[in-house]
Amino acid sequence: MNRTSDTRQHILDTAATLFHTQSFSDVGIATICKQADVSKGSFFHFFPSKQALGVAVLEQFREKINETLVARAFSSQYPPMERLLRFVEELYMFQREQAKEHGHLPGCPFGNIVMEQATQDEILRKKADGCIRSIANHIRTAVSDAVQSGELAPLDEEATAEAMFGYLEGVQLMAKARNDAELIRRLGPAVATIRVPQQT
Amino acid sequence: MNRTSDTRQHILDTAATLFHTQSFSDVGIATICKQADVSKGSFFHFFPSKQALGVAVLEQFREKINETLVARAFSSQYPPMERLLRFVEELYMFQREQAKEHGHLPGCPFGNIVMEQATQDEILRKKADGCIRSIANHIRTAVSDAVQSGELAPLDEEATAEAMFGYLEGVQLMAKARNDAELIRRLGPAVATIRVPQQT
DNA sequence: CTTGAAGTATACCGACCAGTCTAGTACTAT
DNA sequence: ATAGTACTAGACTGGTCGGTATACTTCAAG
Numbered sequence: 001m002n003r004t005s006d007t008r009q010h011i012l013d014t015a016a017t018l019f020h021t022q023s024f025s026d027v028g029i030a031t032i033c034k035q036a037d038v039s040k041g042s043f044f045h046f047f048p049s050k051q052a053l054g055v056a057v058l059e060q061f062r063e064k065i066n067e068t069l070v071a072r073a074f075s076s077q078y079p080p081m082e083r084l085l086r087f088v089e090e091l092y093m094f095q096r097e098q099a100k101e102h103g104h105l106p107g108c109p110f111g112n113i114v115m116e117q118a119t120q121d122e123i124l125r126k127k128a129d130g131c132i133r134s135i136a137n138h139i140r141t142a143v144s145d146a147v148q149s150g151e152l153a154p155l156d157e158e159a160t161a162e163a164m165f166g167y168l169e170g171v172q173l174m175a176k177a178r179n180d181a182e183l184i185r186r187l188g189p190a191v192a193t194i195r196v197p198q199q200t
Numbered sequence: 201m202n203r204t205s206d207t208r209q210h211i212l213d214t215a216a217t218l219f220h221t222q223s224f225s226d227v228g229i230a231t232i233c234k235q236a237d238v239s240k241g242s243f244f245h246f247f248p249s250k251q252a253l254g255v256a257v258l259e260q261f262r263e264k265i266n267e268t269l270v271a272r273a274f275s276s277q278y279p280p281m282e283r284l285l286r287f288v289e290e291l292y293m294f295q296r297e298q299a300k301e302h303g304h305l306p307g308c309p310f311g312n313i314v315m316e317q318a319t320q321d322e323i324l325r326k327k328a329d330g331c332i333r334s335i336a337n338h339i340r341t342a343v344s345d346a347v348q349s350g351e352l353a354p355l356d357e358e359a360t361a362e363a364m365f366g367y368l369e370g371v372q373l374m375a376k377a378r379n380d381a382e383l384i385r386r387l388g389p390a391v392a393t394i395r396v397p398q399q400t
Numbered sequence: 401c402t403t404g405a406a407g408t409a410t411a412c413c414g415a416c417c418a419g420t421c422t423a424g425t426a427c428t429a430t
Numbered sequence: 431a432t433a434g435t436a437c438t439a440g441a442c443t444g445g446t447c448g449g450t451a452t453a454c455t456t457c458a459a460g
Contacts, residue, residue, distance in 0.1 A: 021319060022319055022320060023225070023316055023317070023319065023320065025223065025225045025226055025316075026225055026320060102319075104318065104319035105318075105319075106319060107314075107315060107318070107319075110377075111315060111373055112315045112316075114307075114315075114373055114376055114377045115307060115311060115312045115314075115315035115316060115373065115376065116223055116225075116312075116315060116316045117223070118304065118305075118307070118376050118377060118379070119221060119222055119223070119302075119304035119305075119306060119376075120222060120223065120226060125377065125379065128377055129377040129378055132374065132377055159386055159387060159390075160390075162374065162383075162387060163367070163371070163387045163390045165370075165374070166367065166370035166373065166374045166387060167363075167366065167367045167370050167394070168370065169369075169370040169374065170365075170366035170367050170368065170370025170371070170373065171366045171370070173311055173314055173315065173366065173369050173370065173373065174332065174362065174365070174366045174369065176314055176315065176318050176319075177310075177314045177318060177325065177328055177329040177332055178329055179318070179325065183362075186359055186396075187359060187362060187363045187366060187396060189396075190359075190360075190363045190394055190395060190396045193393060193394055193395045194367070194390055194393055194394055195390060195393045196386075196387060196389075196390045
């Protein structure tokens with residue numbers, strides 16, 4: 001059916017934008033429905049609860065980011081470490097564009113949910129964690145490739161990839177704190193200098 | 201006056217714990233009053249709004265962290281780069297203890313507010329940014345000392361310090377996502393490998 | 401043409417929200 | 431003793447929250 005997926009998708013897209021540019025707990029279901037021009041009845045037909053909507057929004061972000069930013073940056077046609085720099089540039093452009101459009105730099109949609117909901121809602125916490133791991137996995141591959149090609153001396157590949165992802169989360173957090181996307185461009189490239197040595 | 205400062209301080213301490221272990225928007229004033237055993241009238245006598253309370257809580261966190269974790273780690277009696285590792289250990293112990301006490305790893309109080317409120321409340325955003333800069337400043341000093349002593353080759357000291365702080369924010373975010381303080385111990389020390397080169 | 405499911409619309413629920421108001425008590429300075 | 435101020439108490443307001451209930455429409459299959 002057309003109407004079904006249209007409405008559901010419309011709710012999902014509207015909620016994704018609102019949660020990302022504002023926050024999960026400060027955006028109510030009524031607001032989402034109004035903005036999406038959908039009735040509350042329809043909303044609860046597709047999503048049993050706000051929590052379920054949150055999980056679906058996270059999943060959609062994961063898919064979309066993997067298909068766009070991540071796909072462009074982590075193409076195996078680039079040397080492994082260059083992929084990281086391309087990812088930084090993608091993040092920079094994404095956050096800059098969002099900041100321009102909404103007036104505030106929104107930060108990472110997963111990081112936002114983690115900071116806001118991780119202590120309150122175990123299901124959202126685990127879902128966000130899964131999304132983070134899904135994206136960090138691409139860094140892991142790049143790091144492994146870099147070690148294999150000799151571009152990087154041997155090190156703890158798993159931990160280094162996690163550290164690199166964490167760094168990028170932190171840089172986005174600071175950029176959000178200053179509402180200044182340029183910080184990502186200035187600090188981001190240093191992601192390539194991070195190394196977690198092999199534990200002995 | 202005794203009663204005055206007692207009540208105000210009690211509200212502040214209670215709110216600090218609740219905001220940190222849960223979240224700013226999900227903790228209501230009524231909850232704070234009940235937990236602090238204070239009437240709503242008293243609350244609004246000392247704080248004109250929830251936002252003002254938020255600012256005061258951030259400031260208290262800044263002072264307390266500077267006097268404890270930061271003071272212990274960034275003592276000039278230690279070699280500059282060792283201070284960073286000591287700070288990581290302090291963060292680890294702090295988060296682990298909080299996680300044990302409250303069941304959930306709370307993350308950085310400043311990072312939490314940034315992610316939750318930065319897009320919604322400019323005053324809270326700026327206050328949190330100020331707290332971040334205040335603490336990052338100690339890293340800046342350590343980095344400068346390290347360059348001076350030759351422990352670190354010349355680099356962009358300001359940017360490197362910011363990058364290092366951002367990294368630690370990111371590591372705490374990931375630890376919160378996994379609800380696992382050990383991540384801080386495993387990834388944290390790599391903070392010393394981060395370098396932002398002098399811009400040319 | 402009928403039946404039943406999918407989807408929509410909206411009134412409504414109790415709980416809670418930040419914040420106000422009024423009436424009070426306790427203490428201080430004169 | 432009195433006046434004024436700092437502080438406390440808690441009922442109350444208008445509004446919003448997530449979620450429910452019920453009645454409706456649309457549409458496809460038999």
